[in-house]
Amino acid sequence: MRASEHAANGNLADLLRTHMLVSPDRQALVTDDRVLTFAQLDDAVARASTALQSVGVRPSDRVIGQVTKSIDNVIVYLATVRVGAVWVPLNTAYTDTEVGAFIDDAEPALVIRDTDDPIDAAPEAPIRSLASMMAMADASAPMTAVEIRSSEDLAAICYTSGTTGRSKGAMLTHANLASNALALHSIWRFSPGDVLLHILPIFHVHGLFVALHTALLNASTILFETSFDADRIVARLPDATVMMGVPTHYRRLLDHPGFDQTSTAGIRLFTSGSAPMMAQLHAEITARTGHRVLERYGMTEGGMITSNPYDGDRVPGTVGFALPQVSVRTRGADGELCGPGEAGVVEFRGPNQFAGYWKLPERTEAEHTDDGWFVTGDVGTLDAEGRLTLEGRSSDMIISGGLNVYPKEIEQLVDDRADVVESAVIGVADGDLGERVEIVLVCGGAAPSIEELRTDLEDRLARFKHPRRIHVVDALPRNAMGKVQKTVLRDRFDPSRTTHP
Ligand code: MCA
Secondary structure, eight states: OOHHHHHHOOOHHHHHHHHHTTSTTSEEEEETTEEEEHHHHHHHHHHHHHHHHHTTOOTTOEEEEEOOSSHHHHHHHHHHHHTTOEEEEOOTTOOHHHHHHHHHHHOOSEEEESSOOOBTTBTTOOEEEHHHHHHHHHTSOOOOSOOOOOTTSEEEEEEEOOTTSOOEEEEEEHHHHHHHHHHHHHHTTOOTTOEEEEOSOSSSHIIIIIIHHHHHHTTOEEEEOSSOOHHHHHHHGGGOSEEEEOHHHHHHHHTSTTOSTTTTTTOOEEEEOSSOOOHHHHHHHHHHHSOOOEEEEEETTTEEEEEOOSSSOOOTTOOBEEOTTOEEEEEOTTSOBOOTTOOEEEEEESTTOOOOBTTOHHHHHHTBOTTSOEEEEEEEEEOTTOOEEEEEESSOOEEETTEEEOHHHHHHHHHTSTTOSEEEEEEEEETTTEEEEEEEEEOSSSOOOHHHHHHHHTTTSOGGGSOSOEEEOSSOOBOTTSOBOHHHHHHHHOTTTOSOO
């Protein structure tokens, strides 16, 4: 492809491909049973692109992917972007009922799953197994060109749950993903020779975009772990230079005696995000390995927003400075912008800012200021230098093991039970997950057991959202406006917050 054509193509796949093919013979993706060089990866993506086209996927079509993490999963993602379609990744833990709702909303041209069994909740859905798509790809000629796209076209829709219980699809453009990848590649100092140890799921921004894109841009070898297994990760650390994780990953690594200075001697960068890392955890990692974890802050609607500095102070409890070209500010409850040190709701704008919620223009408008900044819902303070410290959330969202859980979605289902009058879901401090989901019930008669409750939710709600413990009360505490006071419940039922358990 000539340079002029390249410059005209805003397709993220074109940017990644150009950078990957700088080192065609280098190992790109490595698992136990498979190794692909960058040239082989590009060829596999090119063939999968033809396969997608042959089953009718056209530019702007949505392609849902709910598949177990694998190299083929990466290939079909990159192929979807290459043909100009829109990748919609779904957590493999979602039940068929949840997937049915996403299919209804996204109206995909293709749904790729581990099997091609039909889904009761979406009987008409155009489902194909990943294996069948890859078999078709193997028999296809490569599509070497990359579909021309404007950088403002959509590359992905990532669903995030909402405070109303209804999921919203965050529309991400090629420009959003490219700008974030280029910024992180630069500020985290990726350079030739870096090897990424990839331990995250690839159905979310963190594992799919932050980790994968920076490594692909760098033509870095990716040691691709398909699930989180501390023994395996410790064994691979000596071959890696960069690892990105959520606090739960680091907590579990600390439980492994092999996570030490020797095994991490080749690492130049550990990053953490998706959930706050407690200062104590930072300190334990430093004491054990000598490394200072670089904590950064992001969300589905903006990818990465701030990062602690690569050089300079990585301050535990803070999430650092706005990325290049990204602006961050905070606004108080009185509607006024905050000064240094004053707490307010965090707002941002920049090239990473999503294009809005899919088919929800009112929600998009409601979550932006009149002058176009996105209102995150997180509460924090900026110091005089622009370093951001997060202090909480304005919603009662729970972050469990790096996954966001919205209480409303669970409460709505539990409130439907005949033996439950009303319910309130809260996050309780958890040594492993950061926060775990618990539920407070008001019952007319006998309360259900936790097993009964979980069995009831089994077909409708991913298991990571299931409450792990029930508390029964006579009435939920409410404020003068009638709103349930979750803080009162957390104070009562979270032993880390109360001196009277
Ligand atoms: C698994 N389980 C969980 C979670 N994960 N329960 C609560 N919270 C979780 N996060 C439950 C399963 O339902 C199952 O329960 C049991 O744990 C074992 O499941 P398994 O799949 O074996 O779990 P695991 O391998 O131990 O997984 C835990 C994990 C994983 C490694 C912490 O959840 C993980 O990789 N989290 C990272 C998520 C992530 O990438 N977030 C990025 C979002 P049962 O036995 O009852 O069935 S992107 C983002 O937030 C923004 C943009 C950002 O800034 O990054």
